[in-house]
Amino acid sequence: MSHVFIIGSTGGVGRRLRKRLSASGHQVTGLHRKPEQAAGLAEDNVRPVELDLLTTDSETLAQAMQGSDVVVFSAGAAGAGIELTDGIDGRGAQIAAEAARIAGVKRFLLVSAFPDAGRGKQISPTFEHYMKVKRQADVMLAATDLDWVILRPGTLTNEPGSGKVNVGLAIAYGEISREDVAAVLHSLVEHDEVKRVIIELTEGEQPIDRAVQQIGAYSGR
């Protein structure tokens, strides 16, 4: 069983992930920024840590991460504008990776974005900026010595999970439910042989655990 530190534990993906991990016996710590979110985390048997990514620093975050085996970064500004995207998806991911290094937590799972999101559509400057910042976070993380995994899901939906996905190094664009993204992250927590690899993810036909195990063959060193 692992001790998992989730950044974004109150979000659409993070909430589903924290419930799954804690129900299957993992020890979970969840970062949250509003005091009133602590009770919900505790109800799910998750240890709440109150910190705001916009105002904290890597040393403070590292202290909170002490003793964790895995960090999952699933936070995001959710299209709230350029400055917040820079602060959360950009600087937030950067200080989280730095904190993991300081705290000696090797494994770091980053929820990124699918490169084709928005292709062929009229996209706003905010969305273009979001895609740029997500890409910069990937570049930042891939240059670290951490045992990172960068997960690039297609457009997220709130549909029930199907338990079946398409996972690969380069796949056709599509949608995926937040529940299935959480299930893939859960599986990645349990398959630490999958590391230093960028994975694209959409809904599909393959059972999640088998799909994640197969990706292990492409892991880097």
Ligand SMILES: NC(=O)c1ccc[n+]([C@@H]2O[C@H](COP(=O)([O-])OP(=O)(O)OC[C@H]3O[C@@H](n4cnc5c(N)ncnc54)[C@H](OP(=O)(O)O)[C@@H]3O)[C@@H](O)[C@H]2O)c1
């Ligand atoms: N939407 C899509 O189609 C799509 C596609 C691919 C990838 N993604 C990425 O997938 C990830 C998860 O998406 P989601 O739908 O679960 O996002 P979400 O529901 O918007 O959750 C975002 C999380 O980030 C937290 N957060 C925001 N600002 C924060 C701050 N200043 N300090 C600490 N935490 C903060 C939120 O906390 P609060 O609960 O307090 O707001 C929440 O827990 C995101 O990184 C997103 O960019 C999204």
